[in-house]
Amino acid sequence: MKDVHMPNDVELITIPGNWNFDYRYFAGETASRFFAELKNSRRIMGTRCGKCRRLLVPARTFCEACYVETVSWEPVGEEGTLEVFTIVAAAFPGMPPPPFVIGYVTLDGADTSIANFIKGVDLSDIHAAGKSLLSRPRVRTVFSAEVQGRITDFHFELI
């Protein structure tokens, strides 16, 4: 817009704003039991789909692939395989201080993988650490000293 009445040096205004809304996410019976098992029994449970027979971990109310309710609860092993991972090396607001490792682990007995932090990895050299984790290493579930019924009650460590 070019207008003789408009000065060329008009100051462009930015208006501050925020975007905070409070929610209470209902975890529902299935995830609530999954978290209760973490907290009370320190074990990771999956639910099995009666159609494709996969043991889904973490526990799901229904199988997204078959679109049927899952039929049974079963615990999985404490050890598993680190399938894919990333090492977050830059700082982002609201995130833990870098570097840290996130990965998906297939626990023994499970047919799907679960996301969590991978701790205890030597991250002094990010590239060396990355290359070493490409071998799909075995990991073990480690529970926090204080559990509160959240996914962060446990993490994985290299065996």
Next chain:
Amino acid sequence: MSRRAAVVGVGQTQYRRRHSGRNTAELVREAVTAALTDAQMDLDAIGLVVGGVAPDALAGIDHVDMGSIARPGIPYFRVNTGGATGSSAFLAGLTWIAAGRCDAVLVVAVERMGHAVTAPKVFNSIFDPIYERDISLSTLSMVALRATMMIQKYGYTLEQWAHLAARNSELSLLNDTLESPRRFSAGDVLSSGVISWPIHKLEIGPVSEGACAMVIAAENRVGSRPAAWIRGASGLSDTYEMGSRISRAEGALVDVVTLRRCAAQAYRDAGVVDPAKEVDMVEIHAACASSESMGYAPLGICAPADGPRFLDSIVDGTARIAVNPSAGAQAANPVSATAMIRIAECALQIRGRAGRRQVDGIRLAVATGQGGATQFSTAVVLGAEPS
């Protein structure tokens, strides 16, 4: 498709980090006016406007489209499929024409992510709040998780992606929709720092604002207008659960089953038998070099195991197919619009209106879109002839 249709108009603003000098409606108006001019049409010829805006939180205004894209007197609705929003809006407009509900559709996508002071926080809040948000996942870590699997499974190297990123940065200098293209070398990429291993800072598309608009017309409205005919168009969704997709019978996580399947469908509709031989150009929607390379095999332009070699042929200029001549989303990635821009770029190339980035002889082009947890895929095949 039951009714033939073509892209007859394309309009884009410049893409830049922040459009501080213009509000959203002004950005949209620029793109829309350009698209209508290109199509030689007035707004009153338009029977539907489809808006594309991805997460509202990026603009910090809920329903930012209502005050900027929606036009009084014309049916309007908005689609939102994350990164695929722009191509989903295109598919939705095409459906309206195919249904015979109208003869000309305006599809418009706009991105105001420059408003978001803490965009990474927004990108974390897309994840499942019950099982995964606490793990500090982000859109970038999703890309990086896949990249580690591409190294494991197909042997890609960080150096190859750095070279691809550098090659795209070189191309970006020719794209006049980019206000400040960045040129860098593979060495610059590798020394730019790791954001989320194996992803380096410089291979990630920048925060970008801007608007893209396209006019789609049914065959009876195309007339003598320069047209990019829509030969095939398909979309497919997948489970959210990345942990269920790592290695299933349909294909591994990085084989992008949804993209492979909807590309195959679009090729069938287009009568394309061997895309590696028939397709002249692809615009792959990928914000990072590694995710660009994840798109090659699903599009059928190389065999899965040949991915790394195909990447090398793009970098050394020997690939038969023009891959992302616009420089792709790595040069500008306005989230809401980015997948529409991929289609727009194909249409511009086919219509011979791509300016300095024009590639000779583009007769058949494919554009992809990816959204959500790489779970929404679209493929659109455009051709110089209707069939």
Next chain:
Amino acid sequence: MNARPVYLHGAATSVGWGDSRRSLTDMIFATVTDALRQSDAHMDAVDSVVIAAHDLIDGRSLSSMVTAPAAGSYLKDEMRVDEDGLVAASFAAARIEAGEARLSVVAAWGRASEGAPDSVSRVGFDPAFEKPLGLQELDISAVRLSAWLARYGDPGDSRAAATAARSMRAGRSPRALRVPSRDSVLAYPLRQAEGPKWADIVVAMIIGAAPSPVRVGGVGHATDLPRPGERDLVGMPALRQSAEMALRGSARGIDSIDLFEIDGMTLVEEALALESLGLAAPGHAFEHYALAENVNRAGGSAAAWCYPAMGLMRLAECFHQLSGTAGATQLDTAPRRAMAIGSSPLGAQTHTAVVLERA
């Protein structure tokens, strides 16, 4: 060209408040599964999923990423409109008209107990000119009512009568929320009982190309000016235009419609719609609303309300009435033709109208 006819096969609605036994995705899965059961359909035969969901209502910044699979999107052609649920139904119908799909899930939801939709509505206003005033969606209803009152004067007892009729109908509906939920703060001149009954709502419908007793007769969409202050808030021209377009599609006049299910956030929109449609004389909206047995039989927003599920909920009510499955709200003579009207946020800037008819 002749579009393929579109038929409705079944509908399911779940209405609740803060049921912590179910996650949002659990609710969606259960309701879509119920709709499939009502339709004698199986997910394997579904080739299209269209959902209406809003990120801020769902508290998931890209809602469909997490929620669409619960509606059956797995390896299917799924589209999410960020709009009222009736837009999703219209779009799913377009896919069938186009021959792109044969059987589609349509689903829409809003879980008011999980978030704070009143606060969310405040960020839909323009940050430079409107948001600083602290407006919320319901304030547009209040302004609409005050404009109507200024034009026509106090309607006497008819407002209270309309409110009572609405509440009586909601009380009869099997698809109404019967427990306390959350009250919004309503601005003058709105009265508390004219407001919405906030609820957790999931609506799912199955529509397809295969013949069934109820089909889509016509679809209409219309758009108003963007800024509420620029609009004819009383006349709601976009509502009328959407209805006219839907009627043109069905090649019949408004007199042929036996039942109207109209979404409005408050009684005000529901009643003023009757003037906009020409069913009530100007200035007689509330009177007409109180007496009409064929308008919002299920109690409108007094029964349950949460954006963006409402247009689809109105369509489901029409479907139930046409197929004789409405329960306690069933019209004595099952209607042959019904119209559902849905609207979008910020004072109903867009409207969608769908005419259903017995095949």
